[in-house]
Amino acid sequence: MSRPEDHLPPDLFYNDAESRKYTTSSRIQHIQSSMTHRALSLLSLSSPSLILDIGCGSGLSGSILSSVAPEDGGPHVWIGLDISESMLGVALEREVEGDLFLADAGQGVPFRPGTFDAAISISAVQWLCNAESSEESAQGRLTRFFNGLYASLRRGGRAVCQFYPRNEEQKRMVSSAAIRAGFGAGLLEDDPGTKSAKTYLVLTVGGGELAGDITGVVEGLDDVDVVDGRRGGGKVKRGERKGGKAWIIRKKEQMERKGKVVKPNSKYTGRKRKIAF
């Protein structure tokens, strides 16, 4: 599968011709709208909200946000960021309802803290993994983006970012950048292993009415297998006291594995010295 981000930066790749092609292709429209609906169901907004759309492009997902029926908690008001002028030009022609900004998400999110109820991003985050000049790095761009996003969401807010990760490493890079910014992060994968696999990064901001992280988000959904890759925090094995014999032997083994020179174990290992007097 060819990846557009390998060829050109987003502001140049999505020129007038490419933007028009992207917006008018019924196949892309269909995929975009199904992903937006999926993201909306993960956000589970119950009242009309202010939503940030990162990489809004020509407003395909935005027009879905503005057309949510009142009984489903809509219509939402959205603000879109995109780096491609041509895409925004197409959005203007389509007369979308949201406010548009020509901005690079990798430079941060220029809104004051606690602005948004939620954020969505459809097929955009993978563009942040490319640095176009030597002055910036992919890590730095991701960090600035997630820090800005974290600050601009209100407590208890959620963000769902659908993206196309190149490989496992990129998946890890994106989610660890989000976790470092303070988010509770989890990945939801639809149709994993197939050509049409879709990866959703579900981000939660602590506080508010939300219970826990992504496991709380997907609780009510069908057909979702939860794979918890988190390590349990430093569990002490039973019968092992810090400084005790079992502990010392374990530490010695650990050091031996690292290639350190370790004294052999004997019956005296971990014993207290007798008081000499």
Add this chain to the structure above:
Amino acid sequence: MKLLTLNFLTCARRACKSSADAFPLHPRDVELEIVEAEPNPSFLSNILPRLEWPALVTLCAELGLPGLPGEAPEVAELTAGEDGKGGKLAEDLHRLLLETTVKEGALVCGSCGHEYRVKEGIANFLLPSHLV
């Protein structure tokens, strides 16, 4: 760009993040336009507690729009009235926040003086790399 958005927008430069003057941005030579929109009372009452009211009052003064009360109205006032729609207050707020838009002009940061151009309602927040 709606005036509602302007109430949340700050300067994009990292150096301005800690400065109190980076919010609100000041409009310069702006051309306003009214874009009709469906009234959405529940959105208004959702967003009202998050508005920075003093910033909205200064903005209205700078744009020469009719004055606002110095104190932010309560959410309850929006849902008051005989039909539960808050009557004139909700109407005025809807007009001001969601229908009044900035079409052309510039927004200026009070801290660093950087000017963000607005063209056809789209603000340019791309920063040259030495300003990031």
